[in-house]
Amino acid sequence: MRVVIRTISELCTTVGTVIVLFVVYVLFWTGVKADSAMDHQIDVLQREWSKGTVAQEPKTPSTGAPAAGSPAPPGPYRYGKPFALMYIPRLGFTWNKPLLEGAAASVLKKGLGHYRGTAQLGQTGNFSVAGHRRTYGDPFKDFPRLRRGDAVVLTDGTTWFTYRIDKGPYKAVPSDIEVIDPVPRKSGYTRPGRYLTLTTCDPEWGHSHRLIVWAHLDSTQPVEAGKPAALRR
Numbered sequence: 001m002r003v004v005i006r007t008i009s010e011l012c013t014t015v016g017t018v019i020v021l022f023v024v025y026v027l028f029w030t031g032v033k034a035d036s037a038m039d040h041q042i043d044v045l046q047r048e049w050s051k052g053t054v055a056q057e058p059k060t061p062s063t064g065a066p067a068a069g070s071p072a073p074p075g076p077y078r079y080g081k082p083f084a085l086m087y088i089p090r091l092g093f094t095w096n097k098p099l100l101e102g103a104a105a106s107v108l109k110k111g112l113g114h115y116r117g118t119a120q121l122g123q124t125g126n127f128s129v130a131g132h133r134r135t136y137g138d139p140f141k142d143f144p145r146l147r148r149g150d151a152v153v154l155t156d157g158t159t160w161f162t163y164r165i166d167k168g169p170y171k172a173v174p175s176d177i178e179v180i181d182p183v184p185r186k187s188g189y190t191r192p193g194r195y196l197t198l199t200t201c202d203p204e205w206g207h208s209h210r211l212i213v214w215a216h217l218d219s220t221q222p223v224e225a226g227k228p229a230a231l232r233r
Contacts, residue, residue, distance in 0.1 A: 034137030168213030
Protein backbone atom coordinates (compact mmCIF):
# COMPACT_ATOMS: atom_id res chain seq x y z
CA MET A 1 0.00 0.00 0.00
CA ARG A 2 2.85 2.40 0.85
CA VAL A 3 4.46 1.67 -2.50
CA VAL A 4 1.19 2.44 -4.31
CA ILE A 5 0.71 5.69 -2.40
CA ARG A 6 4.31 6.75 -3.02
CA THR A 7 4.00 5.93 -6.71
CA ILE A 8 0.80 7.93 -7.05
CA SER A 9 2.36 10.82 -5.14
CA GLU A 10 5.41 10.85 -7.41
CA LEU A 11 3.20 10.65 -10.47
CA CYS A 12 1.12 13.61 -9.30
CA THR A 13 4.29 15.59 -8.62
CA THR A 14 5.62 14.82 -12.09
CA VAL A 15 2.33 15.76 -13.75
CA GLY A 16 2.19 18.98 -11.73
CA THR A 17 5.74 19.88 -12.74
CA VAL A 18 4.95 19.26 -16.40
CA ILE A 19 1.85 21.46 -16.18
CA VAL A 20 3.81 24.28 -14.53
CA LEU A 21 6.54 24.06 -17.17
CA PHE A 22 3.93 24.12 -19.94
CA VAL A 23 2.26 27.22 -18.45
CA VAL A 24 5.64 28.95 -18.17
CA TYR A 25 6.36 28.05 -21.80
CA VAL A 26 2.99 29.38 -23.02
CA LEU A 27 2.89 32.52 -20.89
CA PHE A 28 6.54 33.48 -20.86
CA TRP A 29 8.87 31.69 -23.25
CA THR A 30 6.70 32.02 -26.39
CA GLY A 31 6.49 35.74 -25.65
CA VAL A 32 10.27 36.05 -25.29
CA LYS A 33 10.80 34.22 -28.58
CA ALA A 34 8.10 36.24 -30.35
CA ASP A 35 9.46 39.58 -29.12
CA SER A 36 12.89 38.62 -30.40
CA ALA A 37 11.44 37.44 -33.73
CA MET A 38 9.41 40.64 -34.17
CA ASP A 39 12.43 42.81 -33.36
CA HIS A 40 14.37 40.88 -36.00
CA GLN A 41 11.62 41.41 -38.59
CA ILE A 42 11.62 45.15 -37.86
CA ASP A 43 15.40 45.22 -38.28
CA VAL A 44 15.05 43.42 -41.62
CA LEU A 45 12.51 45.99 -42.80
CA GLN A 46 14.59 48.95 -41.73
CA ARG A 47 17.66 47.57 -43.51
CA GLU A 48 15.66 47.00 -46.69
CA TRP A 49 14.11 50.46 -46.53
CA SER A 50 17.48 52.07 -45.97
CA LYS A 51 18.64 50.39 -49.20
CA GLY A 52 15.48 51.39 -51.04
CA THR A 53 14.22 47.81 -51.35
CA VAL A 54 11.05 46.09 -50.16
CA ALA A 55 10.08 42.46 -49.65
CA GLN A 56 8.20 42.00 -52.88
CA GLU A 57 8.48 39.64 -55.81
CA PRO A 58 9.17 41.04 -59.29
CA LYS A 59 6.09 42.58 -60.87
CA THR A 60 4.47 40.70 -63.72
CA PRO A 61 3.62 42.60 -66.91
CA SER A 62 0.17 44.15 -66.87
CA THR A 63 -1.97 45.04 -69.84
CA GLY A 64 -3.91 47.65 -67.88
CA ALA A 65 -2.50 50.98 -66.82
CA PRO A 66 -3.36 52.64 -63.50
CA ALA A 67 -5.62 55.63 -63.56
CA ALA A 68 -3.92 59.00 -63.85
CA GLY A 69 -2.61 60.21 -60.51
CA SER A 70 -3.03 56.87 -58.72
CA PRO A 71 0.02 54.97 -57.42
CA ALA A 72 1.00 51.79 -59.22
CA PRO A 73 0.17 48.70 -57.15
CA PRO A 74 3.18 47.03 -55.51
CA GLY A 75 4.46 43.66 -56.62
CA PRO A 76 3.28 40.54 -54.76
CA TYR A 77 4.53 40.24 -51.20
CA ARG A 78 6.95 37.40 -50.46
CA TYR A 79 5.41 34.70 -48.30
CA GLY A 80 6.66 34.78 -44.71
CA LYS A 81 8.59 38.02 -45.25
CA PRO A 82 7.91 41.42 -43.62
CA PHE A 83 6.70 44.28 -45.79
CA ALA A 84 5.16 46.87 -43.44
CA LEU A 85 4.88 48.13 -39.87
CA MET A 86 1.59 48.68 -38.08
CA TYR A 87 0.90 51.23 -35.34
CA ILE A 88 -2.31 51.42 -33.29
CA PRO A 89 -2.23 54.41 -30.90
CA ARG A 90 -5.23 53.08 -28.93
CA LEU A 91 -3.03 50.14 -27.87
CA GLY A 92 -0.21 52.45 -26.77
CA PHE A 93 2.14 54.90 -28.45
CA THR A 94 4.97 52.36 -28.19
CA TRP A 95 2.82 49.65 -29.84
CA ASN A 96 4.19 48.75 -33.26
CA LYS A 97 4.36 45.36 -34.94
CA PRO A 98 5.86 43.98 -38.14
CA LEU A 99 3.46 42.75 -40.80
CA LEU A 100 4.37 39.66 -42.81
CA GLU A 101 2.81 37.93 -45.80
CA GLY A 102 0.69 34.91 -44.85
CA ALA A 103 -1.47 34.00 -41.88
CA ALA A 104 -0.16 30.51 -41.06
CA ALA A 105 0.83 29.69 -37.48
CA SER A 106 4.53 29.74 -38.39
CA VAL A 107 4.17 33.30 -39.73
CA LEU A 108 2.14 34.60 -36.79
CA LYS A 109 4.95 33.59 -34.44
CA LYS A 110 6.99 36.43 -35.94
CA GLY A 111 4.39 39.21 -36.10
CA LEU A 112 1.05 40.03 -37.68
CA GLY A 113 0.04 38.22 -40.86
CA HIS A 114 -1.56 39.45 -44.08
CA TYR A 115 -4.18 37.10 -45.50
CA ARG A 116 -2.91 36.00 -48.88
CA GLY A 117 -5.31 36.82 -51.69
CA THR A 118 -6.73 39.91 -49.99
CA ALA A 119 -5.94 43.44 -51.17
CA GLN A 120 -2.51 44.95 -50.81
CA LEU A 121 -1.76 47.88 -48.56
CA GLY A 122 -3.59 51.03 -49.67
CA GLN A 123 -5.13 49.36 -52.71
CA THR A 124 -8.82 48.95 -53.58
CA GLY A 125 -10.27 45.93 -51.80
CA ASN A 126 -9.96 44.54 -48.28
CA PHE A 127 -6.44 44.53 -46.81
CA SER A 128 -6.89 41.83 -44.13
CA VAL A 129 -4.62 41.09 -41.17
CA ALA A 130 -4.52 38.39 -38.46
CA GLY A 131 -2.72 38.39 -35.11
CA HIS A 132 -2.49 36.37 -31.91
CA ARG A 133 -4.43 37.66 -28.95
CA ARG A 134 -2.49 35.54 -26.49
CA THR A 135 0.91 33.78 -26.71
CA TYR A 136 3.68 34.66 -29.12
CA GLY A 137 3.98 38.22 -27.89
CA ASP A 138 0.23 38.85 -27.39
CA PRO A 139 0.14 41.46 -30.19
CA PHE A 140 -3.66 41.78 -30.11
CA LYS A 141 -4.12 41.23 -26.37
CA ASP A 142 -6.04 44.51 -26.00
CA PHE A 143 -8.03 44.10 -29.23
CA PRO A 144 -11.40 44.59 -27.43
CA ARG A 145 -10.33 48.16 -26.55
CA LEU A 146 -10.53 49.23 -30.20
CA ARG A 147 -13.35 51.66 -30.96
CA ARG A 148 -14.95 53.42 -33.90
CA GLY A 149 -12.80 56.33 -35.06
CA ASP A 150 -9.53 54.82 -33.82
CA ALA A 151 -6.58 55.10 -36.18
CA VAL A 152 -4.64 52.13 -37.54
CA VAL A 153 -1.48 53.41 -39.20
CA LEU A 154 0.82 51.42 -41.48
CA THR A 155 3.92 52.20 -43.45
CA ASP A 156 5.73 50.33 -46.22
CA GLY A 157 8.81 52.52 -45.90
CA THR A 158 7.72 55.03 -48.54
CA THR A 159 4.14 55.93 -47.56
CA TRP A 160 2.07 56.31 -44.40
CA PHE A 161 -1.44 54.80 -44.63
CA THR A 162 -3.95 55.89 -42.00
CA TYR A 163 -7.11 53.80 -41.69
CA ARG A 164 -10.07 54.72 -39.44
CA ILE A 165 -12.13 52.06 -37.71
CA ASP A 166 -15.81 52.04 -38.68
CA LYS A 167 -17.11 48.95 -36.89
CA GLY A 168 -16.03 46.45 -34.27
CA PRO A 169 -15.03 44.52 -32.41
CA TYR A 170 -17.53 42.17 -34.06
CA LYS A 171 -17.71 38.52 -32.99
CA ALA A 172 -17.77 35.82 -35.68
CA VAL A 173 -17.12 32.09 -35.99
CA PRO A 174 -13.94 30.91 -37.77
CA SER A 175 -15.97 29.61 -40.73
CA ASP A 176 -17.35 33.12 -41.40
CA ILE A 177 -14.71 33.86 -44.03
CA GLU A 178 -16.75 36.56 -45.75
CA VAL A 179 -15.46 39.00 -43.11
CA ILE A 180 -12.39 39.38 -45.36
CA ASP A 181 -14.34 39.66 -48.63
CA PRO A 182 -13.38 42.62 -50.87
CA VAL A 183 -16.61 44.26 -49.66
CA PRO A 184 -17.37 42.70 -46.24
CA ARG A 185 -21.15 43.19 -46.03
CA LYS A 186 -21.45 42.72 -42.25
CA SER A 187 -19.20 45.75 -41.86
CA GLY A 188 -21.90 47.96 -43.35
CA TYR A 189 -19.89 48.68 -46.51
CA THR A 190 -21.96 48.41 -49.67
CA ARG A 191 -19.55 49.31 -52.47
CA PRO A 192 -15.89 48.78 -53.36
CA GLY A 193 -13.39 50.83 -51.40
CA ARG A 194 -10.02 50.71 -49.69
CA TYR A 195 -10.73 48.72 -46.54
CA LEU A 196 -8.81 47.14 -43.67
CA THR A 197 -9.90 44.12 -41.63
CA LEU A 198 -8.18 43.05 -38.39
CA THR A 199 -8.92 39.61 -36.91
CA THR A 200 -7.93 37.79 -33.72
CA CYS A 201 -9.12 34.89 -31.57
CA ASP A 202 -11.87 34.98 -28.95
CA PRO A 203 -12.12 34.17 -26.06
CA GLU A 204 -8.78 35.43 -24.84
CA TRP A 205 -7.39 31.94 -24.20
CA GLY A 206 -9.46 30.11 -26.82
CA HIS A 207 -10.23 30.07 -30.50
CA SER A 208 -13.92 29.15 -30.80
CA HIS A 209 -14.68 32.59 -32.25
CA ARG A 210 -13.00 35.54 -33.90
CA LEU A 211 -13.08 39.25 -33.11
CA ILE A 212 -13.23 41.47 -36.18
CA VAL A 213 -12.61 45.17 -36.76
CA TRP A 214 -13.24 46.96 -40.06
CA ALA A 215 -11.73 50.26 -41.18
CA HIS A 216 -11.47 52.44 -44.29
CA LEU A 217 -8.44 54.21 -45.71
CA ASP A 218 -8.67 57.76 -44.43
CA SER A 219 -5.46 59.32 -45.72
CA THR A 220 -1.97 58.73 -47.08
CA GLN A 221 1.20 60.77 -47.05
CA PRO A 222 4.84 60.21 -48.03
CA VAL A 223 7.22 59.18 -45.28
CA GLU A 224 9.34 62.25 -46.07
CA ALA A 225 6.48 64.45 -44.83
CA GLY A 226 6.92 63.12 -41.29
CA LYS A 227 4.62 61.06 -39.11
CA PRO A 228 0.87 61.32 -39.64
CA ALA A 229 -1.17 63.26 -37.09
CA ALA A 230 -2.45 60.03 -35.47
CA LEU A 231 1.10 59.18 -34.33
CA ARG A 232 1.98 62.59 -32.94
CA ARG A 233 1.68 62.92 -29.19
